[in-house]
Amino acid sequence: MPDLSPSDDSDDGTFALDTSVIPLGERALRGVLNHVVAVGDEAEATYLEVKSRLDMNSKATAAKIAKFLLGAANRRPGEAARHFHGYAVLVIGAQKSSAPGVLRGTEAHELEDRLRPYLGSQFPAFEFGRIGIDSDHEVLFIIAQPPEDGQTIFPCCKSYQGADRSDNIEDGAIYVRGTSNTRPARSGEVLALVERVRRGGKPPIVLEVQRLGPICRVDRVDEILGILRRREEEQFTKQLTPAEDTGEPMPFKLTLNVFGNSKPLSTEDREQALAAWQSKKVEHIAKGREHFLGVGLPGADVQVVSRDRFVAKPHLILTFHNCEVLDYLDPDDADLEKAVEPVLRPHDPFSLNVDYSAIQPLPRGYPVTWSPRGDDAEVVLTPESFRPNVPWTSDQDDYVIIARDPQASSVVVSWKLTEDGNDAVTSGELRVPTEPLIDAADLFKSAFLGTD
Structure with missing residues (x-):
């Protein structure tokens, strides 16, 4: 059970909420939750809404959340900036004196899918937070972005008619945040939003790529793999043939049927196996190289910072x-055996021969992808957002970057950034130093023999 005790008392004995912070991260959200538990519905304001119990899978709940987000998006930037740096928060699963939470299991991408018909394809991204209450329940936080001068007006894009008329929303309606609720805009508020549109577009994006790498350098990879492959071939050809059998168990067997009955390989069988192995040399070396360098080298990461600007999607x-x-x-x-393909692998007639370690599907919406592009390596980052002046860092267990020229002391990295709903393109280029050169023989010993 989380600590819901208030963290700040005002002079009159009520619990004060610090709205000078950005409501992102567990510490800030816990402060919001403590305030809601302390004062209940009285916490609601233009920047904060509270829902005690909701069925997160119902259409009514999707309509309620969409209505809040529409109202938050249609605020005036100057007024919104007075609290939470312009962000607005919807708390789901809390009330005065308690936080029962909602059932665990709500995922941001699934909620986005349910909200999109109401919000439209150009609606700004929202942040999603949670605080666990117990093993089955959690409090959810829907965090709307700060409104900005130059933004369009965001109308509702789909109607919803429910049992409670206060939850209804209409296609084409413009919603705004009142003092403690979301309601249809009045004429003056619509005109204010038109003026917001006229005040110009978003400021340009200033992106700092603060860390890239490590970018590895390895020498003699193909040479070492070639030596290991020749050693595998030599060991195979030195194995005793059936005619030279001394009574020792034969290491290679040829399966005759699905029941596993087998006999020692004949000379002809061995020659065919070796020929088949040799014919796949290019394929084996390519796969062996990927495994060798993948387990032997450190993963790379990226850290970027957007200066003084929220970048949506x-x-x-x-x-x-x-x-x-x-x-x-x-x-x-x-x-x-994945680095150096054996001439013959032990055969289990009941095995499916599937390498499950190679099956590592990325979760839906994973924000990092990577692929070769000719002689270059391309990494694509698609996080939910870049927050102003907050470093965003990818994990270091996704991919490995290797300079093709082992003698290169640095490599050029270029980048191109686009933002959802913004036609502007921001680009840059920098030169990144490479890591010290590693000899493939030393890397092999470290990765497979456990020696430095």
Whole structure:
């Protein structure tokens, strides 16, 4: 059970809410929750709304949330900026003296899908927060972005008629936040919104790419894999043939049927197996190289900061010139037979021969993707937002970046940023130093033999 005790008392004995903070992150949201529990519905204001109990899967709830977001988006920037730096918060699952929460399991992307018909495709992104109450319940927070001069007016895009008329919303209606509720706009408020549109567009995006890497350098990779492959071939050809059998168990068997009956490989069988293995040399080396470098090298990450501006649903493309990108693999998954394909693998007739360690699907909406682009490596970042002056950092277990030229002391990285609902393109370029050169032989010993 979270600590819901108030953190700040005012002089008159009521619990004060600090609205000078940005309501993002657990500490700030816990302060909001404490205030709601202390004063209940009295907490509601132009920047804060409270719902005690909602069925998060119902159409009525989607309409209520959409109505709040529409009202928050249609506020005047100057007035909104007086509290929470312009953000507005909807608290779901709290009331005076208690926080029963709602059932766990609501996902931001699923909620977005249910809200989109009401909000439209150009509506600003919202933030999503949660505080656990117990194993089954949590309090949810829907956090609307600060309104800005130059933004369009956001009308409701779909009607909803429910049992409670106060929850109804109308297609084409313009909603605004009143003192403690969301309601249809009056004529003066519509004119104020028209003036907001006239006051110009968003300020330009100033993006700082503060960290990229590490960008690795490895020498003699193909040479070392070639040596290991030749050693595998030599060991296979030195194995005793049936005619030379000394009574020792044969290490290679040929399965005859699905019941597992087997016999030692004949000379002809061995020659066919070796020929088949040799014919796939290019494929084996390519796969072995990916596994070798994936488990042996550290993962890379990206850290960016948007200066003094909220960027909604950014799409940031980073191009690492003359570099390759590979999947990062857990060092504990190092498997010599994946780095150097054996001529024959042990055969289990009841095995499906599926490498489950290679199946690592990314969750829906994962904000990082990577792929080769010719001789370059491309990384695409699509987080929900870049918050003003708050570093956004990707995980370091996604991909590995390797300079194609082992002697390169640095590489050029160019980037291009676009924002949802904004036609402007922001771009930049920087030179990033590479890591010290690693010899592939030393990397192999470290990754597969556990020696430095």
